[in-house]
Amino acid sequence: MTDTVLLTGLGIISAIGTNVPESIDSFRKHRSGIGPCRYLGTIHKNIFPLGEVKLSNKELAVMHDIDPGLSRTILLSYHAAKAAFDTIPDLAGLDYKKGFISGSSVGGMDRTELFFEDFTKDKFSGDLHDVMNHDCGKPTDFVAEKLGFTDFVSTLSTACSSSANSIMLGSRLIKAGKLDIVIAGGVDSLTKFTLNGFNSLMIVDKEQCRPLDESRVGLNLGEGAAYVVLMSDKVAGDLAVSPYCSLSGYANSNDSFHQTALSNEGNGPFLAMEAALRMSKLTPGQIDYINMHGTGTQNNDMAEGKAVERIFHPDYPKLSSTKSFTGHTLGASGAVEAVFSAIAIKDGVVFPNFKYENQMSDLNIVPVTKFTENLKIENVLSNSFGFGGNCTSLIFSKVN
Amino acid sequence: MAVYINGLGIISPSGFSGSETFSDWEIPQVDSRMKCIEPEYGSFIEVKAIRRMSRIIKMGVSSSLMALKEAKVESPEAVIVGTALGCLEDTVSFLNKLVINKEELLNPTAFIHSTHNTIASQIALNVKCMGYNSTYVHRNISFETALLDAFLMLNEKSVGTVLVGGIDELTDESFVILQRLGYYANKLNSGNRDDDRSMTAGEGSAFFFLSNEIMETSYARLADVCSVSFSSKEKVLETAKRMLNENGLDKVDLVLSGSPGSTDPYGIASAFSKAQAAIHFKEFCGEYPTAGAFGMYVGASILQQKKLPANLNAVISMPAEPRHILIHNNFREVHHSLILLSAC
Numbered sequence: 001m002t003d004t005v006l007l008t009g010l011g012i013i014s015a016i017g018t019n020v021p022e023s024i025d026s027f028r029k030h031r032s033g034i035g036p037c038r039y040l041g042t043i044h045k046n047i048f049p050l051g052e053v054k055l056s057n058k059e060l061a062v063m064h065d066i067d068p069g070l071s072r073t074i075l076l077s078y079h080a081a082k083a084a085f086d087t088i089p090d091l092a093g094l095d096y097k098k099g100f101i102s103g104s105s106v107g108g109m110d111r112t113e114l115f116f117e118d119f120t121k122d123k124f125s126g127d128l129h130d131v132m133n134h135d136c137g138k139p140t141d142f143v144a145e146k147l148g149f150t151d152f153v154s155t156l157s158t159a160c161s162s163s164a165n166s167i168m169l170g171s172r173l174i175k176a177g178k179l180d181i182v183i184a185g186g187v188d189s190l191t192k193f194t195l196n197g198f199n200s201l202m203i204v205d206k207e208q209c210r211p212l213d214e215s216r217v218g219l220n221l222g223e224g225a226a227y228v229v230l231m232s233d234k235v236a237g238d239l240a241v242s243p244y245c246s247l248s249g250y251a252n253s254n255d256s257f258h259q260t261a262l263s264n265e266g267n268g269p270f271l272a273m274e275a276a277l278r279m280s281k282l283t284p285g286q287i288d289y290i291n292m293h294g295t296g297t298q299n300n301d302m303a304e305g306k307a308v309e310r311i312f313h314p315d316y317p318k319l320s321s322t323k324s325f326t327g328h329t330l331g332a333s334g335a336v337e338a339v340f341s342a343i344a345i346k347d348g349v350v351f352p353n354f355k356y357e358n359q360m361s362d363l364n365i366v367p368v369t370k371f372t373e374n375l376k377i378e379n380v381l382s383n384s385f386g387f388g389g390n391c392t393s394l395i396f397s398k399v400n
Numbered sequence: 401m402a403v404y405i406n407g408l409g410i411i412s413p414s415g416f417s418g419s420e421t422f423s424d425w426e427i428p429q430v431d432s433r434m435k436c437i438e439p440e441y442g443s444f445i446e447v448k449a450i451r452r453m454s455r456i457i458k459m460g461v462s463s464s465l466m467a468l469k470e471a472k473v474e475s476p477e478a479v480i481v482g483t484a485l486g487c488l489e490d491t492v493s494f495l496n497k498l499v500i501n502k503e504e505l506l507n508p509t510a511f512i513h514s515t516h517n518t519i520a521s522q523i524a525l526n527v528k529c530m531g532y533n534s535t536y537v538h539r540n541i542s543f544e545t546a547l548l549d550a551f552l553m554l555n556e557k558s559v560g561t562v563l564v565g566g567i568d569e570l571t572d573e574s575f576v577i578l579q580r581l582g583y584y585a586n587k588l589n590s591g592n593r594d595d596d597r598s599m600t601a602g603e604g605s606a607f608f609f610l611s612n613e614i615m616e617t618s619y620a621r622l623a624d625v626c627s628v629s630f631s632s633k634e635k636v637l638e639t640a641k642r643m644l645n646e647n648g649l650d651k652v653d654l655v656l657s658g659s660p661g662s663t664d665p666y667g668i669a670s671a672f673s674k675a676q677a678a679i680h681f682k683e684f685c686g687e688y689p690t691a692g693a694f695g696m697y698v699g700a701s702i703l704q705q706k707k708l709p710a711n712l713n714a715v716i717s718m719p720a721e722p723r724h725i726l727i728h729n730n731f732r733e734v735h736h737s738l739i740l741l742s743a744c
Contacts, residue, residue, distance in 0.1 A: 043503045104537075105515060113495060120499040123576045131577055135484060136516065137539040141629075141734065150630040153735070154545045155538040157486070157516035165534055169549065176552055193495065196503050197511035254479070254524040254533035260512050271530060387512070388521030390533055 002232035005171040006243035006399065009087025011080040011185075012339045014224030014326045015051035019083060024343060027371045032325045032354045034208055034220045039072075040190045048204055051222025051327020052190055069129060070142070071108035072189035072223075076332075077139040078146065080225035084183050085147045087229055089239050096180040096235065099152035100144035101170050102227075103162025103186030105331035105386075107136035110191045139187060152179055157331065159386030160293070161252075162186050163226070164334025164394055168250040170230045180235050185227030185335030194330065195221055201260065209296035211321035212305070212367045214358035219295040222327020226335035228342065233399075244342035248379070248397035249280030255389030261299045266307030268391035269293075269383065273311055276381065276393040286379050287317045287395075289350050291337045292367075293383040294321025295328050304383060305363040313364065317381075320367040324354035334384035334392065341380040341396045348375045401555045403622040404744065405700045407473070407609035409466025409565075411436050411459045412694055413602055414684040417466040422698070423707045427683050432584065433575055434602040434686035445526070453513075453522070454489040456569040459605040460519040461526050464563055468527060471609040471617050477559035478532035479523050480550050482543035482566045484689030485574065486516030492573045519567060531559065540729065541627040542566065543690040544737035548625050554612055565607030566693025575601055584687060599660050602686015606693035608700075614744055619700040623647050623724075623740040633666050636736050640668060640726065643738055652740070653722040654702065656681050656695050658729030666736075668728045675716050678728075683713060692729040692737055699725040699741045 012019065015033025016026035026033065037050040039057070053060075053076065060075040061068035064082065068075075081100070091098075111130040119126035133139075140155045152173065156165045163186025170184035188194075198204045198221060205218040236243055253275065255268025262268060277284065293304055301321075308319070322340050323329075329336050340351055353367040378398040385391045409417050413434035414425040428434045436459065441450050444462040453461070460481070468474065494510040512518075517535040524533050532553065536546040543566025550562040570578075578584065584601045610622065624647060628639050644650060655669040657678035664670055669678035685694040702708060703725060708718055727739040 107537075113498065116495045116499050119573075119577070120496050123573070124580070128581060132581055135539060136537040137484065137542075140538060145630055152627065153538065153629045154536060154541070154627075157535050157537040158520075158533070159515050159517050172552055172556070176555070178552075192498060192503060193511075196498055196506055197494065197508065197514070200506040200508035200511055252532045252534065254521065254530050256521075256524045256528060256530045259518065259521060259525075268530065386517070387515055388517040388533075389524065390517055390521065 002175060002234060004233040005174050005230050005247050006233055006236050007228045007245055007247060007342050008231055008236050008241045008243050009084045009229030010339045010342055011083030012226040012336060013053055013076055013080045014329060014336055015053060015222050016325050018055065026325060027351050030371065032208060034327050042192050042195055044195060047206055048195065049208060049220055050190060051220055053223055071111045071133045073104065073108050073110060073187055074133065074139040074142050076189055076225040077102060077187035078143050081143045081147060081183055081227045084227040084229050089241060097151040098149040099173060099179040099182045100140060100147065100149035101154050101166040101182060101184040102140040103156045103166040103331045104136040104139065105157055105159050105162055105188055106191055106194055108133035108138055109193045110189045113192050149183055158390035159388055160330050161334055161384040161386040161390045161392040162331035164384035164392040165252060167228060167335060167338055167394060168252060168392065171247050171250065174230060174232055180231060182230040183227050184230055186332045187225035188223060188330040188332045190221060190223040203297045205296060208355055209324055210355050211294035211296040211324050212292065212301050212353060212360060212365065213356050214360050216296045216298065216301060218297055220327040222329040224326060224329040224332045224336055226332055226339045228338055243399050245345040245396040246399050247394060249276040249395035251275030251279060252392045255391055257389055260387050262303035262385065264303060266303035268389050269304050269307035269385055270310050272391040272393040273307060273381065276395050280395045280397065282379055284312045285315060287381050288377045289344055289380045290317055290319040291341050291380060291382040292319055292321045293385045294323055300385065305360060305365050308365055309363060316365055318350045318368050319365060320351055320353045322351050337382045338394060341382045344377045344380050345396055345398050348377050349373050350375055401612060403551055403554045404611055404614050405608050405619045405622055406611045406615045406617050407467040407471030408619065408697055408700060409463035409607045410697050411438060411463050412604040412685050413437065422701045423705060423709050425684060425709060426711050430600060432600060434600055436603055454487060456487050456489065456567060457519060457522050460567050461522055463605040463607045464523045464527065464565065467563060467607040467609045471615060473609065475527045475529050476561045476563035476609060478553060478562045479520050479529050480534050480546045480562060480564045481520040482536045482546035482690050483516055483519060483568055484537060484539050484542045485568055486537065487514050487518050488569055488571045488574045490514040492571060539735055540689045540731040541735040541737050543693040544625055544627050550610055551622060551625055554610060561611045563607060563609055565605065566690030567605040568603055568688045568690045570601055570603040600686045602688045602691060604685050604688065604694050606697045618744045620703040620741045621744055623742045625739045628736040630734060636666055637671060640672060640738055643740055644672060647740060649724055652724040652726045653719055654679060654725045656699050656725060656727040658682055658691055658695055672726055675718055677714055677716050679712060679716055695727045695729055696739055699727050703741055703743045
């Protein structure tokens with residue numbers, strides 16, 4: 001049994017890069033990944049800029065020698081999980097219990113919506129290959145089996161906090177002694193289903209999104225996958241791997257207010273942040289950077305901002321929303337931002353908002369606007385909030 | 401730390417909480433598809449709210465409230481749901497409109513309620529629970545991982561009570577698609593499973609109020625739960641043996657099985673059941689990914705009522721005082737789950 005769970009490896013793919021160095025380079029060069037999409041077959045192609053991964057399904061499949069007919073969700077998940085897996089030393093002959101935990105909001109919907117083009121007209125048409133990978137568990141099973149991380153396999157779906165919750169579960173299973181090494185994170189690919197869904201709610205920006213800015217009008221959808229390798233300090237010592245940071249606090253709460261909106265005072269976000277801080281035994285003043293959920297919608301940024309003020313006023317840590325670079329990767333976003341948080345600590349950097357001009361009225365928070373290096377970043381708070389009021393906060397800390 | 405099942409709520413093809421006693425339930429006689437017998441939702445949810453809810457939300461919220469009511473509590477400290485396929489009715493509705501309207505003039509209502517976590521969040525809203533809230537969507541171990549999370553949480557002592565459930569709905573569309581994918585015994589896929597009730601398509605909702613403390617209403621103690629993935633038959637047997645041994649047991653009084661047919665393909669019943677044979681609980685609920693929750697409902701009810709369902713196909717004799725029940729579920733051999741229940 002252990003109390004310390006470490007992040008020892010990272011894997012990521014998003015609109016700003018197919019690996020960790022490319023992603024950091026995009027921040028350094030202030031290059032957003034949001035723009036016109038190439039691969040999503042939507043009629044809104046020229047209207048909504050998207051955070052699309054700059055690789056086709058075929059290119060992803062060829063890189064890993066897997067079937068290009070699989071859902072994009074599976075391809076993205078495997079790409080990022082394999083990168084995380086590759087950071088783990090050879091485990092041959094070692095008797096560790098290994099788990100793979102993923103989060104996703106729409107699973108293989110990118111293929112299911114192709115199936116429905118025929119199925120809607122005739123219930124006996126539609127290529128079954130397009131629908132057999134629909135469920136959210138399929139990508140997890142595919143990746144777990146391929147990587148041999150099968151002692152525990154699970155998938156969570158709590159909308160935009162899905163992968164933050166999978167990291168939390170991974171840590172709890174290690175602390176409970178059920179698992180030794182866990183690859184945890186999440187994935188979502190761009191789909192017409194989600195783009196049209198968010199558009200029907202009128203919360204998609206037709207321009208580059210402006211999180212935490214008074215002029216914000218909505219989010220840009222993105223896609224991607226990210227996974228972290230979790231293990232106890234003891235296992236990390238035995239394997240002689242050096243950690244990025246520890247996961248020192250986490251909490252999950254429900255805003256219990258509305259299906260698609262947070263309460264004005266951000267009660268769920270407040271409870272999640274407060275409980276995560278309590279668990280990490282840190283004071284608000286010890287948090288050096290907050291990676292905000294910061295979707296760019298009126299509702300989220302106001303509620304999250306209020307909750308941040310309730311906890312941190314009057315001394316605010318540096319904060320920003322990296323979704324202004326990646327787009328909102330939905331179920332993957334918690335893990336994508338966990339990867340950025342780990343890098344912030346290891347490299348002593350803080351990521352900027354891509355665009356920022358006007359302070360939000362009634363709020364004191366002001367995001368970082370430039371990629372900043374040579375900082376001492378010891379504790380990072382990362383927020384992930386979703387539809388259904390699902391709020392999760394994670395805290396990552398420097399390991400001394 | 402002991403974990404007790406102190407209240408349960410069920411909506412199933414055989415009956416629902418408050419309808420006739422579980423032990424008198426008849427095995428549904430259907431050709432290919434079992435549908436839930438649903439309660440009058442107005443007695444659980446406000447009429448105004450009902451109109452906005454799809455069938456799976458109504459089932460989830462109502463069976464949650466049944467479980468809480470039985471335990472005489474208003475609200476749990478955490479809500480955890482397992483659902484493999486989530487809110488299919490709304491998902492399919494939005495997909496159909498997306499295709500027909502060619503991505504234009506779409507109403508957000510179906511989209512809003514299409515996400516898997518809508519069930520857990522609507523439960524949280526209805527029981528006013530701002531605590532931990534999560535949804536597991538991993539195929540036929542969705543419920544069992546939700547249950548494991550609840551079990552961990554109560555053992556961590558981070559909460560004292562959890563509402564946990566397993567729920568999946570079968571819609572006309574999902575039935576056709578799953579049938580075409582060969583999931584069920586029916587005329588479309590050849591084979592001689594037509595008399596095999598456990599391979600009939602099913603659905604259902606079963607929720608459990610778990611607590612660290614024993615109560616007047618306690619059904620059983622949840623002794624352990626685990627899943628076994630991508631493993632051999634031997635590994636499943638070995639895991640079951642270890643689970644029993646860790647709980648001081650060599651055998652249990654009864655095995656409830658979710659394996660297809662009336663067979664014992666993994667030898668779980670012959671190895672671990674004093675009764676030698678297994679009760680095949682899917683006769684009463686059909687095949688669906690979270691049917692394990694129905695299995696746990698059956699197990700908890702048997703331990704509390706000390707009575708077997710009267711209308712079983714198999715002949716099972718049970719000791720007068722059943723103490724321990726092992727529930728083994730699997731579908732297509734990729735993921736197995738084991739739940740161990742003990743009398744209070």
